[in-house]
Amino acid sequence: MVLNVNFLKVVVVFIFFSPSVFGIAEGAGSKKSKVKITFRSQFYESSPLINLKLNHPIKISQAEIINHMVSLKFKGTFIGNKEEPVFSVSEIQTLAPILFKAFGGVSPEKIIRIQLKSLGGITSGDIFSFKKYLNWRFDSIRGETFLQENNVRSWNIFSWKMIPKNDQLYFKSGIDKRIQKNWIISKLKLPISGQENMDNRRSFDSQQKEPSENNINPKLEEKLEHLKYLYDKQLISEEEYQNQQKKVFDELF
Numbered sequence: 001m002v003l004n005v006n007f008l009k010v011v012v013v014f015i016f017f018s019p020s021v022f023g024i025a026e027g028a029g030s031k032k033s034k035v036k037i038t039f040r041s042q043f044y045e046s047s048p049l050i051n052l053k054l055n056h057p058i059k060i061s062q063a064e065i066i067n068h069m070v071s072l073k074f075k076g077t078f079i080g081n082k083e084e085p086v087f088s089v090s091e092i093q094t095l096a097p098i099l100f101k102a103f104g105g106v107s108p109e110k111i112i113r114i115q116l117k118s119l120g121g122i123t124s125g126d127i128f129s130f131k132k133y134l135n136w137r138f139d140s141i142r143g144e145t146f147l148q149e150n151n152v153r154s155w156n157i158f159s160w161k162m163i164p165k166n167d168q169l170y171f172k173s174g175i176d177k178r179i180q181k182n183w184i185i186s187k188l189k190l191p192i193s194g195q196e197n198m199d200n201r202r203s204f205d206s207q208q209k210e211p212s213e214n215n216i217n218p219k220l221e222e223k224l225e226h227l228k229y230l231y232d233k234q235l236i237s238e239e240e241y242q243n244q245q246k247k248v249f250d251e252l253f
Contacts, residue, residue, distance in 0.1 A: 035095055036115040039106050042128070048173050049111070049137075052130045056106045060134075060188065061242060063249040065096050065103070068134060068190055073163040074141055083163055086123065086141055091116060099127070118142070129188060135171070137183040138162070146182040158182075166191060192224045192245070223248045 043050050072086040087095065095116060102112050111128040121143020128135050139146050144159045161181035164170060167190055171183035227248065231241040 034117045035098055036117075037098060037102055038113045039102075039110045040113055042109050042111050048171070049126075049128075052128075054108060054111070054128055054130050056103075056108050056110060056129060058103050058106075058129045058134075058188070060100070060103050061246050062096055062100045063246040064188075064190070064242070065099050066092055066249055067192055067245075068136075068186060069096065071165050071168070071186065071190060072136060072184065073165065074138075074160050075163055076144070076160045077158055081160075086138070086162075087116075088118075091118060091123075125182075132188050133185050134188050134190075135183065135185055136162075137171070137180075139182065192228050220248065 042052065042054060069087050069092045070085070073083050074086055075081055075083045095114070099112070099114075106112055111126050113126055114124060116123040122140050123138070123142055124140045125136060125138035127137075141160060146158060146160065148157055148159050158181065162170070162184045164184060167187040169185050170179045170181055171185055172179050224245070227236075227241060227244050230236045231238070236244070
């Protein structure tokens with residue numbers, strides 16, 4: 001698949017694979033952010049991850065990746081914290097084309113490790129797929145690690161938690177049934193996010209004073225809703241639905 005040049009407002013550079021490193025891709029979207037992606041074995045640690053049968057590489061469009069990233073929300077555990085998107089629009093624009101390449105290149109028994117450095121701090125975590133699900137497991141969001149460190153005065157050992165949306169769940173360990181609130185499982189074919197998510201995205205980027213060129217085109221939501229209506233009414237096939245989604249994102253995002 002050829003990436004649409006008009007979509008890319010950032011310069012993306014992919015570093016070649018080497019025997020000592022599973023895989024690396026770095027991109028600099030602007031002076032404000034930098035992305036590093038590595039491939040590493042799912043058996044690198046003793047965790048529920050080693051018991052999962054991954055289905056890599058996976059076929060997922062750039063439009064679908066963007067939809068997943070837009071859907072991801074988190075909330076701090078302090079009183080008064082509000083729900084926020086994990087990624088800003090500019091971060092999605094930087095990371096989405098890199099992830100598209102990574103999903104197509106990751107091999108079985110490997111997971112994708114992301115590290116995004118931006119003005120808000122480091123966002124890092126693992127991305128992988130099993131069965132018909134895409135997993136997002138974060139250990140840090142905007143400089144805040146999931147487990148608070150050296151803070152005995154805090155009532156909660158967790159700094160934040162992910163907020164599951166439609167067709168999303170927390171991961172639950174099969175051994176001790178523990179719910180891991182930094183780990184979101186989404187259906188691979190995740191429905192398009194609603195108006196509320198788009199409004200939250202615009203609001204967040206306004207607070208961050210991102211350049212106006214990073215705002216989402218207001219026509220995007222209208223066209224996506226129309227496509228979903230046609231698909232739900234079985235007026236278009238799933239293949240046509242996905243193809244039209246990509247065209248809309250390439251044209252208007």
